[in-house]
Amino acid sequence: MYISRIVVRNFRNITNLDLPIQAGVTSIVGENNTGKTNLLHAIRLVLDADLPGYSRQLTLADVNESVAKDTPFQVLASIELKGFEHDINASAFAAFLKVDEDLARLTYRFRPSAAVRDALDAKERRIDDLSLDDYRWEITGGGDTDPAIVEWSDDCGNSIRISDLSDYLVVFLHALRDVVTDLRTSRSSPLRRIIRSLKLSRTEQDRLVGILQKANLDISSTKTIEDLGDLLSESLSSTAGEAFDLDVELGMSTPTFASIERNLTLLLSSDTHEDFEPSQNGLGINNVLYVALLLQYVKSRLSTSEFAGSLILLEEPEAHLHPQLQRVLLSTLKNQDAQVIVTTHSTHITAAGGINDFVVLSVTNEGQIYGNVPSCSEILTDRDRSDLERYLDATKSTLLFARRVILVEGPAELFLLSEMARHVCKVDLDRRGIVVVPIFGTHFSAFAKLFGPTGIRKRCAIITDRDGVPAEDGAPPRGLVVLENEFVKVFSCDTTLERELAIPGMLVPLRATATDLRAVSLRQALRATPPDMGEIAERTLSAAENCSKGRFAQVLSKYIHQATEIPLYLRQAIGWISE
Numbered sequence: 001m002y003i004s005r006i007v008v009r010n011f012r013n014i015t016n017l018d019l020p021i022q023a024g025v026t027s028i029v030g031e032n033n034t035g036k037t038n039l040l041h042a043i044r045l046v047l048d049a050d051l052p053g054y055s056r057q058l059t060l061a062d063v064n065e066s067v068a069k070d071t072p073f074q075v076l077a078s079i080e081l082k083g084f085e086h087d088i089n090a091s092a093f094a095a096f097l098k099v100d101e102d103l104a105r106l107t108y109r110f111r112p113s114a115a116v117r118d119a120l121d122a123k124e125r126r127i128d129d130l131s132l133d134d135y136r137w138e139i140t141g142g143g144d145t146d147p148a149i150v151e152w153s154d155d156c157g158n159s160i161r162i163s164d165l166s167d168y169l170v171v172f173l174h175a176l177r178d179v180v181t182d183l184r185t186s187r188s189s190p191l192r193r194i195i196r197s198l199k200l201s202r203t204e205q206d207r208l209v210g211i212l213q214k215a216n217l218d219i220s221s222t223k224t225i226e227d228l229g230d231l232l233s234e235s236l237s238s239t240a241g242e243a244f245d246l247d248v249e250l251g252m253s254t255p256t257f258a259s260i261e262r263n264l265t266l267l268l269s270s271d272t273h274e275d276f277e278p279s280q281n282g283l284g285i286n287n288v289l290y291v292a293l294l295l296q297y298v299k300s301r302l303s304t305s306e307f308a309g310s311l312i313l314l315e316e317p318e319a320h321l322h323p324q325l326q327r328v329l330l331s332t333l334k335n336q337d338a339q340v341i342v343t344t345h346s347t348h349i350t351a352a353g354g355i356n357d358f359v360v361l362s363v364t365n366e367g368q369i370y371g372n373v374p375s376c377s378e379i380l381t382d383r384d385r386s387d388l389e390r391y392l393d394a395t396k397s398t399l400l401f402a403r404r405v406i407l408v409e410g411p412a413e414l415f416l417l418s419e420m421a422r423h424v425c426k427v428d429l430d431r432r433g434i435v436v437v438p439i440f441g442t443h444f445s446a447f448a449k450l451f452g453p454t455g456i457r458k459r460c461a462i463i464t465d466r467d468g469v470p471a472e473d474g475a476p477p478r479g480l481v482v483l484e485n486e487f488v489k490v491f492s493c494d495t496t497l498e499r500e501l502a503i504p505g506m507l508v509p510l511r512a513t514a515t516d517l518r519a520v521s522l523r524q525a526l527r528a529t530p531p532d533m534g535e536i537a538e539r540t541l542s543a544a545e546n547c548s549k550g551r552f553a554q555v556l557s558k559y560i561h562q563a564t565e566i567p568l569y570l571r572q573a574i575g576w577i578s579e
Helices: 036-047 088-094 114-121 162-167 179-184 190-197 202-220 223-240 257-263 283-304 323-334 347-351 382-391 396-400 411-423 477-483 504-517 520-527 533-547 549-557 568-578
Strands: 002-011 014-020 025-029 075-082 098-100 103-112 135-141 168-173 309-315 339-344 358-363 369-372 404-408 434-438 460-464 488-492
Touching (some): 002 036, 014 036, 014 369, 025 323, 036 075, 036 103, 036 339, 103 114, 162 168, 168 283, 190 283, 202 223, 323 339, 396 434, 404 411, 404 568, 411 549, 411 568, 488 568, 504 549, 520 533
Parallel strands (some): 025 339, 404 434
Antiparallel strands (some): 002 075, 103 135
């Protein structure tokens, strides 16, 4: 059984999200403050039996600002489940949640209580006279009304108790984790949870306690420890007086199995050290250790108990990890029996995933959160999906995280565009959350189709060359005009980037570049008075081709601060993407 759909309404900064997801690993990506953490918490409100009841009773801070507080409202989180028809435990769990063949639904709602709703219907209460004290949370299963449209006053299935959720294993790992402290804290230690999940027999527990009792007795009966206990007894008696006189004895630990659970410590060894505690490790290795313990806990629980389903929620699993280790970790997560949902800011995590694994969250200038699942796009062809699978590597997948995106052909534009924007257009792309992504070619179609009213709702500017090939009626080259919509716009020059650099405001940085690269022909063309812009354009292209266009642009970028003008199509692209 796995979650196939998530609906969240009016929860924190999320007004309305409706997301289809797949079994396996799903990566929730997006810039900061797009609701990734809130989305995971919304899932826990619905499904996590370990989430205490007081955490489900919301405060005003948990209610989206778009909700009118003087009228009745609801906060809703709903999940749909599939894949249970041929599993006995899953089918039993879904029996009271089923809404269709192999489709079940669980819904959390925070809305006016049943008594208040009755009072409103009887006109004994006014709708503008409600306070948050009149609201209660509830969890229901099934229901005929789609949670994306159900009204606050409508019923949505049958009541479900928290205890009913315990048959679905949910494990959550928060982002700001202190691994060493959590391992030492018995309540949060995954090691203690693993021990408990093994369900050791009473005989085995008694055997372990007997070993502890013997060790305790051996230590406490030594003369050194006995003398120290007597010394502390005398000190306590003289300090507290006879009325509070207590005998003091020293021992290693209370000889109970609970004490063993609390005090058992991880000891690690390497090629150079033996039996050292995790506190001596780096943050990255400890983070991997923690996740490994968490995964083992899930395996142990699944092997010793029969669950309807299992879900692992991980915030930023890449914390403190080397990029290669991030990819290894994602590969490990993919091999789990449990469904896994992660939030991430790591391009290495997204690069190791497939197009079917992403949920992209974005935010408009008005603060509206939108969610998009690229794999569900109706305009992506099978070829597009295949291209994206190959090309969304660690560099290009940055487009999933940025606020706005500029797609360019290659390294030349990558080196120059940010410097041109900063020094000539006075626009800092980084501070605006705008990323320049080279696709190293002209295959813009698949990337551009990710953006649009029904896709990722971010602006995407495409900057490309015509390479001397005219277009009909001034249309963008290579059929890119069909990609344009309110979020996608194509900006192209008449020839190539290097030729377009031959403008008066670029002559000073071009001279410095020609000198730096010892481009004799270009230097000669730049000395002519008056300058022949056509000749300079051809010599600039030749110089760039001789040393490679990327290298030419890299050197030119050092001198862009001396420019007073940039090619018009680049200025237009920077203006549109940053307006």
